[in-house]
Amino acid sequence: MRIVVLAGGIGGARFLRGLKRAVPDADVTVIGNTGDDIHLHGLKVCPDLDTVMYTLGGGINEEQGWGRADETFHVKEELAAYGVGPDWFTLGDRDFATHIVRTQMIGAGYPLSAVTEALCDRWKPGVRLIPMTDDRVETHVVVELDGERRAVHFQEYWVRLRASVPARAVVPIGAEQAKPAPGVLEAVAEADVILFPPSNPVVSIGTILAVPGIREAVAGAGAPVVGLSPIVGDAPVRGMADKVLAAIGVEATAAAVAEHYGPELLDGWLVDTVDAAAVERVEAAGIRCRAVPLMMTDVEAAAAMAREALALAEEVRGA
Numbered sequence: 001m002r003i004v005v006l007a008g009g010i011g012g013a014r015f016l017r018g019l020k021r022a023v024p025d026a027d028v029t030v031i032g033n034t035g036d037d038i039h040l041h042g043l044k045v046c047p048d049l050d051t052v053m054y055t056l057g058g059g060i061n062e063e064q065g066w067g068r069a070d071e072t073f074h075v076k077e078e079l080a081a082y083g084v085g086p087d088w089f090t091l092g093d094r095d096f097a098t099h100i101v102r103t104q105m106i107g108a109g110y111p112l113s114a115v116t117e118a119l120c121d122r123w124k125p126g127v128r129l130i131p132m133t134d135d136r137v138e139t140h141v142v143v144e145l146d147g148e149r150r151a152v153h154f155q156e157y158w159v160r161l162r163a164s165v166p167a168r169a170v171v172p173i174g175a176e177q178a179k180p181a182p183g184v185l186e187a188v189a190e191a192d193v194i195l196f197p198p199s200n201p202v203v204s205i206g207t208i209l210a211v212p213g214i215r216e217a218v219a220g221a222g223a224p225v226v227g228l229s230p231i232v233g234d235a236p237v238r239g240m241a242d243k244v245l246a247a248i249g250v251e252a253t254a255a256a257v258a259e260h261y262g263p264e265l266l267d268g269w270l271v272d273t274v275d276a277a278a279v280e281r282v283e284a285a286g287i288r289c290r291a292v293p294l295m296m297t298d299v300e301a302a303a304a305m306a307r308e309a310l311a312l313a314e315e316v317r318g319a
């Protein structure tokens with residue numbers, strides 16, 4: 001079975017680990033969000049690609065959900081001693097090596113998709129991980145800061161400001177001019193199932209869909225498209241989905257997120273059992289919906305969610 005997953009960071013990575021447990025022999029292609037990417041210290045950092053790669057490759061810091069396990073921070077300390085920031089974004093020594101290799105390869109002329117493949121040669125994530133695009137896309141968030149409107153990099157909004165200031169708009173800079181990376185459209189066209197994990201619908205999956213051609217390919221794919229709600233009981237399971245949903249005028253509920261994607265994209269939608277009352281509203285929007293447990297408390301719980309998503313895809317296919 002060929003499965004395509006559009007993934008952001010922690011939620012996407014943990015879901016993928018469950019999917020691998022549920023269907024170990026499936027051929028899984030992950031289209032990763034690169035809108036969170038940031039250039040720091042002359043290095044290109046790709047948080048979502050790395051979170052997927054480290055999580056599936058066994059190198060992730062499990063408590064944090066991002067960055068490397070058994071990490072040290074000597075480089076960061078030395079930079080700070082020189083007065084070089086930013087002090088609000090933490091790169092560990094082991095993680096630095098990934099960004100050095102990536103930046104060196106890009107400097108030598110390799111596209112990000114080829115670099116990601118090379119990094120995955122080491123980590124063996126057991127999936128084919130492709131960035132949504134080889135072009136530079138950077139998500140900026142328009143915030144209200146000290147009475148003024150200002151656009152900040154997504155990482156500054158999320159990590160430095162901790163999403164504590166109102167977000168007025170989310171802009172994936174460069175997305176309109178970007179092209180899908182090689183293999184993206186082919187994987188979508190050849191998929192048997194397409195899944196939206198419980199990743200952020202605006203800054204993760206929304207950014208991937210903003211690359212011209214990807215939304216159209218998903219909407220026009222022969223395969224059933226099934227998503228899992230990142231909102232449980234009217235609050236995001238993790239992260240700031242509620243804040244960025246507000247910025248685009250979508251309420252932070254499981255049903256509203258399904259309607260936001262719409263029946264053009266989604267054939268099926270899973271909500272948590274606490275949101276069972278939303279099933280009727282989602283089905284009224286033309287999207288088949290089921291209520292199942294959606295808390296990824298461990299790998300087995302994530303695997304159970306993946307099985308439910310695949311079962312719903314089968315149901316939709318048979319309908």
Ligand code: FO1
Nearest residue numbers: 009010036046047050066067088089090159
């Ligand atoms: N998240 C934080 O909350 N603080 C950090 O300092 C931080 C650094 C960081 C470095 C590398 C990396 O791959 C991820 C990192 N993250 C950090 C996570 C990241 O900000 C976000 O969770 C994702 O971009 C959202 O998917």
